[in-house]
Amino acid sequence: MQELQDKKLQPIDLSPLSDAPLVSVLIANYNYARYISETLESVLCQTYPNYEIIVCDDGSTDNSCEVIENYTQKDSRIKLVRKPNGGVATALNAAYRESKGQIICLLDADDVWIDNKLQKTLEVFRSDPQCGFAIHNVIQIDFQGNFIKPTAMFQRLASGWLAPSALVNGGLVDNIPPASALSVRREVADLIFPLNEAFKRNADSLIFRFAPLITAIGAAPEVLSKFRLHGANTTSLVSVTPDFLEKDLVIMERVHQEQKLFVTNVYGAAIAQKLTDLKFSVLVSNSRYLHARLTNKSKIERKEIHQHLVANPRFHTHFNSLPQKWLVQWGEYLPNAFFAAFFNLVYGSSRLKSFARWLFRRNLTASFIRG
Structure with missing residues (x-):
């Protein structure tokens, strides 16, 4: 772990990235056998090849492990870690302990990356030597993979050194996307992990609330992942109650x-x-x-x-x-x-909104246009 700062609010020092840094993709899985294949395939299709995928299965009772093991046999970059059910923080901690990359990327077991996600993330980190936290835009899909909205989730994204403003805003930084759009440098992750394992859900909140306090944020405006909303989501709802x-x-x-x-x-x-x-x-x-x-x-x-x-x-x-x-x-x-x-x-999820989403899906072209 990096030494503590000298009581001065400033971005932590980051070492230069190597020419082709290893990227560690951390996936916490619990009973997502239905989606995990598509999730893993979205990583295997990345244009940037130097990565490892560490899936921690958090005591699934479905056939998730069987699905994941089939992938570990096909590609040596994929590793499965099994553990009893303990929550998202315990799973991410277990996956992080196995990671070796200079860059750490989170990926929810039901989300999907666009094929140039890792390449664009690397470009964000290279664009600013003080950037230790990279984010990008996302688009929402339903359990079948249909687009819920025709546009990206965010009109703008957070960027820059925002710790001073975060401190006076109750510690919050606005316009940060969900977990599958979050990546941090190893030096940043070492200060954040291990996560408090009392957080059986919402563990990604710790990462995107801690990282802006110690490093600058870099943002790619493109949509680089699909964020799935469905009945089993633990942290997301289509409507607010x-x-x-x-x-x-x-x-x-x-x-x-x-x-x-x-x-x-x-x-x-x-x-x-x-x-x-x-x-x-x-x-x-x-x-x-x-x-x-x-x-x-x-x-x-x-x-x-x-x-x-x-x-x-x-x-x-x-x-x-x-x-x-x-x-x-x-x-x-x-x-x-x-x-x-x-x-x-x-x-709310009114009939008018439901009709608008159906109409959009009906007329959406088959090709997914980035950005």
Whole structure:
């Protein structure tokens, strides 16, 4: 592990990349026999060939291991690690212990990479010697592989050295994609791993909340992976519900506590004290307000939450669409029933949205156009 920083907020030092660095692809699998073949094939089709694939099976009860073992026999770059079920963090830790690459890439066992994902990721790292965390855009697919939306998930991606702004934003950096779009340099990973194994889910949250605090972010705007949404997902939903918001707020609080410990270990207590409360994040304030409205909290209870949200300096730049912004900015003046109806139009899985997705899939050309 790299020595701790000298109590100064700055990107950690990174060694020069070799001409053809080894890339370690970490996959945590649990009962995804249905998808793991397509996932592995998407790595085997990469234009950049110098990689290893380490799949940790977290005690699957389906035939996942049989499927994966068939691949290990065909390609020596694939390694299967078996362990009893313990959660995502334990699986990623086990896979990381077996890795040897200068670059570490995460890949969910149900997601799919585009064939130039690794090549583009390497280009991102080479473009900035201080970049130890690379991300890219993604597109959503359903359980059958159909596109859910016609566009990439993000209109813009985080980039640059964002630790100072993250500390005053409750430790959060906006516009970071899901796990299969995350890659870190070995020096960064060594400071992050092992992950807290109490995180049986959402372990990737630790990675994308820790990495921006110690290194610059590099972003490729292209869509380089397909993010699958289906009924078995542990961290994603097509629609937003009060229960989802409540669970998400609990997870963010746990991650925030982990961030505090991480910053203390890396920089010391003085820098850790600069990490503000989660209420300073517009993302968290928005979730708290939506939860308060959908659970019919009194006007008195939600007034402070709403005022804190709309007064946030990031409020006017946070939202990806005007309806989302208008809902929380002016929704406070709507009766609960009207607010719930408007909310469902913006966030829910309405019939209109379902029809739009069906129409898009019907007219989508067979070829997948990147970007």
